[in-house]
Amino acid sequence: MKRKHFIATALALIPISLFPKMTTMTKSNSVKGFKVNSGEARNGMHYKMKGITLNKLDCKISSFDTGGALTVFEQNGFTPNGGPPLHIHLYQDEYFYIVEGIYLFQVGEEKYQMRPGDTIFLPRKVQHAFVQLTETGKVIVSYMPSGKIEDFFKTTDLWTAPPSNAEIERVFEEHDMKVVGPALKMD
Numbered sequence: 001m002k003r004k005h006f007i008a009t010a011l012a013l014i015p016i017s018l019f020p021k022m023t024t025m026t027k028s029n030s031v032k033g034f035k036v037n038s039g040e041a042r043n044g045m046h047y048k049m050k051g052i053t054l055n056k057l058d059c060k061i062s063s064f065d066t067g068g069a070l071t072v073f074e075q076n077g078f079t080p081n082g083g084p085p086l087h088i089h090l091y092q093d094e095y096f097y098i099v100e101g102i103y104l105f106q107v108g109e110e111k112y113q114m115r116p117g118d119t120i121f122l123p124r125k126v127q128h129a130f131v132q133l134t135e136t137g138k139v140i141v142s143y144m145p146s147g148k149i150e151d152f153f154k155t156t157d158l159w160t161a162p163p164s165n166a167e168i169e170r171v172f173e174e175h176d177m178k179v180v181g182p183a184l185k186m187d
Helices: 002-021 149-158 165-174
Strands: 046-048 056-061 071-077 085-089 093-100 103-107 110-114 119-122 128-132 137-144 177-183
Touching: 046 149, 056 149, 071 149, 085 165, 093 103, 103 119, 128 177, 149 165, 165 177
Parallel strands: none
Antiparallel strands: 046 056, 056 071, 071 137, 085 128, 085 177, 093 119, 093 137, 103 110, 103 128
């Protein structure tokens, strides 16, 4: 009986010993490192969130570079007292690193005032929004996995007139997000 127990235990541990040898299923499309200069974008396109904010987004690391695992933007904020509606990402985690300016974030029911050097994590399926409290600001925002976020910003950049709330909700939903409330207001 003891021998059977020992053999069963040993066999059960075999998969655990294989974990360190496993590699990620996501492959990067980049064959070498790269640099993206300040004020430039990886794809050469500067996106604006027309109709939601006046912010400019430069893609620094594209989903193409990471096999869809990560996308990183530098977002220059030109929307004092403005920000996106309260929303959730169905399949992505998101984080912000504040470079310049002061922001107010809501994550779930909690609110956080953010200053340069602060980082905030926004888990998938948790409602969140932010409002820019200063005249200008700058953040680094990352999405993991990338999902449809680059296409979302391409779409909002194409708007030529302010979209209706229904149009905003539709575009969010087409990109695996859901609007669940109005934009955050200053306290």
